[in-house]
Amino acid sequence: MSRPPHTHKVALITGACGGLGRSIAENFLLEGANVVVCDINDKLIADFKEKVSSAYPECTLVLKADVTDDAALDDIFEQAEKRFGGVDFVVNNAGVMDRFDPAGSMERSLWDRVIAINLTAPAMVTQRAVNMMLKHGTKGSIVNISSVAGVRGFANGAAYTASKHGLLGLTKNTGAFYKSKGIRCNAIMAGELALPLLKNMSRKVLTSGVLPCAGGMQTNVANQYLTDQGPNFNMEGYGVHSQAFPMEHLVMVETEKIAKFVSYLCSDAANIINGATLTADGGWTAN
Numbered sequence: 001m002s003r004p005p006h007t008h009k010v011a012l013i014t015g016a017c018g019g020l021g022r023s024i025a026e027n028f029l030l031e032g033a034n035v036v037v038c039d040i041n042d043k044l045i046a047d048f049k050e051k052v053s054s055a056y057p058e059c060t061l062v063l064k065a066d067v068t069d070d071a072a073l074d075d076i077f078e079q080a081e082k083r084f085g086g087v088d089f090v091v092n093n094a095g096v097m098d099r100f101d102p103a104g105s106m107e108r109s110l111w112d113r114v115i116a117i118n119l120t121a122p123a124m125v126t127q128r129a130v131n132m133m134l135k136h137g138t139k140g141s142i143v144n145i146s147s148v149a150g151v152r153g154f155a156n157g158a159a160y161t162a163s164k165h166g167l168l169g170l171t172k173n174t175g176a177f178y179k180s181k182g183i184r185c186n187a188i189m190a191g192e193l194a195l196p197l198l199k200n201m202s203r204k205v206l207t208s209g210v211l212p213c214a215g216g217m218q219t220n221v222a223n224q225y226l227t228d229q230g231p232n233f234n235m236e237g238y239g240v241h242s243q244a245f246p247m248e249h250l251v252m253v254e255t256e257k258i259a260k261f262v263s264y265l266c267s268d269a270a271n272i273i274n275g276a277t278l279t280a281d282g283g284w285t286a287n
């Protein structure tokens with residue numbers, strides 16, 4: 001019997017106790033890798049430990065960390081090195097959404113937060129990742145989770161859009177510089193993810209243009225902007241988004257498929273793919 005493809009590899013995934021990150025972590029475990037996951041959310045961390053780590057106690061390291069905190073990032077890499085000897089794959093997944101605000105109405109504090117989590121943190125994680133890979137002579141792979149907002153003008157508000165476009169620049173720059181050192185870096189521009197919140201919604205609700213409150217799902221969509229009364233979005237901005245991305249053309253992207261895509265990008269079979277920014281949105285942005 002052949003052994004799983006990522007046996008003895010170590011994958012570090014940020015924001016991995018919920019949503020897409022969790023699917024990516026679970027898939028790496030199924031494929032034989034050890035995983036280091038971090039998250040900021042206590043409830044999700046406890047749930048991950050109970051449901052995932054318990055099945056793979058030798059292969060998982062779960063850390064509470066805020067990816068915007070440099071000391072926390074140092075600690076993640078130190079612990080990964082101590083426990084598993086370094087990292088082979090790094091997935092910058094942690095991300096937060098904005099409120100669909102264009103530049104004119106966005107708040108400085110929200111801009112700073114979105115850029116810090118979605119762009120500056122991946123840069124700081126990448127800095128530590130490439131240095132650890134170079135130290136150990138690892139032919140590593142970094143995958144950045146961007147979005148259709150990395151390629152289109154109004155998939156979200158100004159902050160999220162700028163952060164996900166910026167992530168593509170970080171990806172190309174990293175791929176270009178480190179290719180001669182055997183480290184690759186690619187980005188996935190994911191479409192609308194079929195997370196539990198959306199999976200369980202009827203088509204009627206989805207096409208109504210107004211997302212209901214997700215009460216505690218803690219997903220990217222269901223974060224702090226959802227109140228008991230509904231989403232606290234800039235509704236004019238949300239309207240522009242809805243025109244650009246009509247719900248009736250929505251293609252839901254299963255997180256398991258993105259997880260397989262991440263795994264492929266980390267495999268030797270994908271060693272010709274570097275500095276690439278790849279859409280995985282079922283064709284949502286093709287027209």
Ligand SMILES: NC(=O)c1ccc[n+]([C@@H]2O[C@H](COP(=O)([O-])OP(=O)(O)OC[C@H]3O[C@@H](n4cnc5c(N)ncnc54)[C@H](O)[C@@H]3O)[C@@H](O)[C@H]2O)c1
Nearest residue numbers: 015018019020040041066067094095147190192193219220
């Ligand atoms: N949901 C979508 O439809 C969609 C579409 C395209 C791209 N994306 C991107 O995919 C990635 C995952 O999104 P998701 O939908 O699974 O969201 P999610 O909210 O379910 O997952 C994000 C995770 O990151 C964690 N996190 C947030 N801030 C953090 C911080 N400062 N430090 C550490 N962890 C933190 C959260 O606790 C959560 O577990 C994000 O980068 C998002 O922008 C999502």
